[in-house]
Amino acid sequence: MTRLLWLLILLAVQAPVHADELRPGYVEFEQKSANEWIIVWKIPLQGGFTPLTRPQLPAGCQMTGIAARQLSDAAVTTRSAVHCRGDVSGQFIGLENFETAQSDVLVRVAPLARPVQAMRLTPAEPRTIIQARAGTWQVAQTYFLTGIDHILFGYDHLLFVVALVLLLQGFWTIAKAVTAFTLAHSLTLAGTTLGWIGLPQNPVESVIALSIMFLAVEIIKRKPDQKRLSERAPWIVAFGFGLLHGFGFAGALKEIGLPEQDVSIALVTFNLGVEAGQIVIIAATLMLLETIRRLFATALVPVITMATYAIGITASFWFIERTFS
Numbered sequence: 001m002t003r004l005l006w007l008l009i010l011l012a013v014q015a016p017v018h019a020d021e022l023r024p025g026y027v028e029f030e031q032k033s034a035n036e037w038i039i040v041w042k043i044p045l046q047g048g049f050t051p052l053t054r055p056q057l058p059a060g061c062q063m064t065g066i067a068a069r070q071l072s073d074a075a076v077t078t079r080s081a082v083h084c085r086g087d088v089s090g091q092f093i094g095l096e097n098f099e100t101a102q103s104d105v106l107v108r109v110a111p112l113a114r115p116v117q118a119m120r121l122t123p124a125e126p127r128t129i130i131q132a133r134a135g136t137w138q139v140a141q142t143y144f145l146t147g148i149d150h151i152l153f154g155y156d157h158l159l160f161v162v163a164l165v166l167l168l169q170g171f172w173t174i175a176k177a178v179t180a181f182t183l184a185h186s187l188t189l190a191g192t193t194l195g196w197i198g199l200p201q202n203p204v205e206s207v208i209a210l211s212i213m214f215l216a217v218e219i220i221k222r223k224p225d226q227k228r229l230s231e232r233a234p235w236i237v238a239f240g241f242g243l244l245h246g247f248g249f250a251g252a253l254k255e256i257g258l259p260e261q262d263v264s265i266a267l268v269t270f271n272l273g274v275e276a277g278q279i280v281i282i283a284a285t286l287m288l289l290e291t292i293r294r295l296f297a298t299a300l301v302p303v304i305t306m307a308t309y310a311i312g313i314t315a316s317f318w319f320i321e322r323t324f325s
Contacts, residue, residue, distance in 0.1 A: 025101075026108065027039070043077075045076065053096065056126075062083060064080075067079065088111070091129070092130075094107075098121065147272065156208050156248070161282060182242070192246065194263075213315045214241075
């Protein structure tokens, strides 16, 4: 049980500072003129990636000039000019020496005067075809999986959902709060992405960290005979913070852009992916709590307390880093 407590603390404290990063690795291929492109690729220094992991360019394309490299956040980001002879539609783009990686990579292709395309590379399928126009199914699949990734790899959103489950008791109470959270972030996600509303991203990220700190404090201070606001009306609290988290989701979605001719499909499927990821998080947390309750009943309260402190400490660090950096 002691090992389990330490594991919970380490998992929370070791979460990346830039918790809203959409993917650990990516490739961006952007057209600048008829034959000139820019390629940017980010390769993590862990997770099975190697220095030999590099882009596989479409046929007829080659890098020109000197590539610029930057080391940050345990990853190497490289930028290079590319010259292409002719249209790249129907050609493959991918990654070389990607088979040992333990994570998918997002590819964003932005041709001139054509919709942006977003695809995924996996170790099993390390290359994909650049379409003349991305099909609806390809758009839906890519953005659905991207939504799942963002809630699972966006550690601040993940910790908020976990803290919400740790705070509340009863399936229906949790269901109502999560529904309110979902409705709220869906509204701001759609409104921000479509350009109807907007807030500066840095303050939003700071307040998202603050929302996790708020839930951690509520968990620690709760008393069986004295219901706090978050317990009396959890859906109100979840809805309010959900509006802010929606701005965070929108910021992540902005990283890859939206296909101009399939905006509605991309928005809906991305949001559905986020919800699917939330369901996974909630189910896993409830299963873990129930397992501890049945096998180590006396350890349940200490486990929740230790996990809550770990979540609160991590969120405090994020808040300070985001506010003063």
